Amino acid sequence: MKEEFRDRYVESLKEKVETIKLLETKFLEGNAFADQNLRNLAHALHGSGSTFGFPTITLASAVVEQANEDEVLIRALELKVVLEKIIAGYAVASRARVATKTDYPKIEKAEGEKLVLVIENSEETCNQIAQCLQQQSLNIKTVLARDALDAEEQLLRGDYDLVILDLVLPDKDGRQILQEIKIFFQMALPVIVLSGVDKDAVRIDCVGLGADKYLTKPFESSELSADIRELLAGEEKQTLGLVPLDDDKTTESKALAGQTILVADDDEHVGLLITHLMTEQGANVEYASNGREAIHKLRTTSPALAILDLKMPEMDGFEVLEEIRQDQDLKSLPVIMLTALGGEDDILRGYNMGANDYIIKPLSEAYLTARVKSLLNTNPE
Numbered sequence: 517m518k519e520e521f522r523d524r525y526v527e528s529l530k531e532k533v534e535t536i537k538l539l540e541t542k543f544l545e546g547n548a549f550a551d552q553n554l555r556n557l558a559h560a561l562h563g564s565g566s567t568f569g570f571p572t573i574t575l576a577s578a579v580v581e582q583a584n585e586d587e588v589l590i591r592a593l594e595l596k597v598v599l600e601k602i603i604a605g606y607a608v609a610s611r612a613r614v615a616t617k618t619d620y621p622k623i624e625k626a627e628g629e630k631l632v633l634v635i636e637n638s639e640e641t642c643n644q645i646a647q648c649l650q651q652q653s654l655n656i657k658t659v660l661a662r663d664a665l666d667a668e669e670q671l672l673r674g675d676y677d678l679v680i681l682d683l684v685l686p687d688k689d690g691r692q693i694l695q696e697i698k699i700f701f702q703m704a705l706p707v708i709v710l711s712g713v714d715k716d717a718v719r720i721d722c723v724g725l726g727a728d729k730y731l732t733k734p735f736e737s738s739e740l741s742a743d744i745r746e747l748l749a750g751e752e753k754q755t756l757g758l759v760p761l762d763d764d765k766t767t768e769s770k771a772l773a774g775q776t777i778l779v780a781d782d783d784e785h786v787g788l789l790i791t792h793l794m795t796e797q798g799a800n801v802e803y804a805s806n807g808r809e810a811i812h813k814l815r816t817t818s819p820a821l822a823i824l825d826l827k828m829p830e831m832d833g834f835e836v837l838e839e840i841r842q843d844q845d846l847k848s849l850p851v852i853m854l855t856a857l858g859g860e861d862d863i864l865r866g867y868n869m870g871a872n873d874y875i876i877k878p879l880s881e882a883y884l885t886a887r888v889k890s891l892l893n894t895n896p897e
């Protein structure tokens with residue numbers, strides 16, 4: 517990510533701090549709209565925090581969004597403290613991601629032992645998976661990761677024989693983890709995807725990224741047990757080094773040349789980031805800061821694809837999508853929905869209304885670009 521975008525984002529947090537202070541005063545004065553305004557501000561930060569490299573903002577914002585009426589102000593003030601700490605401690609320097617196993621404590625594996633990584637945040641599903649693993653006539657060691665951040669570190673620590681991956685994680689789209697395993701780091705190990713999204717498009721997407729099995733939640737334990745047994749009994753895998761592919765060699769820098777893309781998001785920093793990503797690929801970008809403006813631009817600019825945030829003022833992403841699918845001239849337009857973490861119901865609703873794909877905030881630059889290319893059939897490889 518360009519540092520200038522992160523710099524701008526951190527600078528904008530100062531205004532957010534002042535807004536929380538103002539809303540605190542309004543709240544204590546009994547203003548009827550202060551509660552909702554605090555939640556709206558938190559929602560915007562929820563989607564953008566991790567996108568710009570600050571997961572603590574995303575986590576603190578989620579707490580405000582979910583707080584009851586008696587706690588919303590307290591949680592908002594906690595969010596303010598998080599923002600103030602980030603502002604005070606921010607330094608313009610990209611933190612290099614380590615990509616070698618030797619930099620992490622290695623997970624020991626006994627001779628003949630199978631090492632399984634379970635990436636799942638639901639306690640109920642974890643228990644079901646554990647029962648399926650216990651039924652195997654093998655010596656199995658299990659490593660559990662509750663979120664993507666932990667999963668990415670655990671992947672670098674062990675020579676796994678199987679990964680069981682939830683598709684909707686609390687901090688990242690599981691498809692991004694699958695992409696890292698199979699494509700970016702070329703890890704030759706089987707992956708079972710567990711998904712609450714029962715859509716052929718998602719299943720095909722996961723298979724295309726290299727998933728070996730795809731089970732829809734709720735799933736039968738017997739089916740998962742059989743898949744585990746089959747994949748763990750497979751031929752010994754080839755272990756490849758964790759060296760990311762060189763993007764410059766595998767993608768064309770102007771793959772979207774001549775295409776017009778509509779980006780609709782009320783968070784100007786996210787909008788600017790997406791605009792930058794698309795223009796780097798040669799696309800022309802039309803930006804809308806609310807749903808009504810998005811509809812106007814859709815009808816006046818004839819874009820090849822639309823990227824819609826779900827929560828926007830005046831008209832939300834669902835309302836814009838409904839207008840698109842009811843309009844004779846727009847109904848075939850490819851649409852990508854942007855949704856916040858934990859929005860599995862929103863994902864299903866979007867697909868049922870005719871969305872072509874979804875991206876979970878925080879955004880992955882490479883993943884968003886790949887999805888756009890895929891929908892526009894630009895053949896990024």
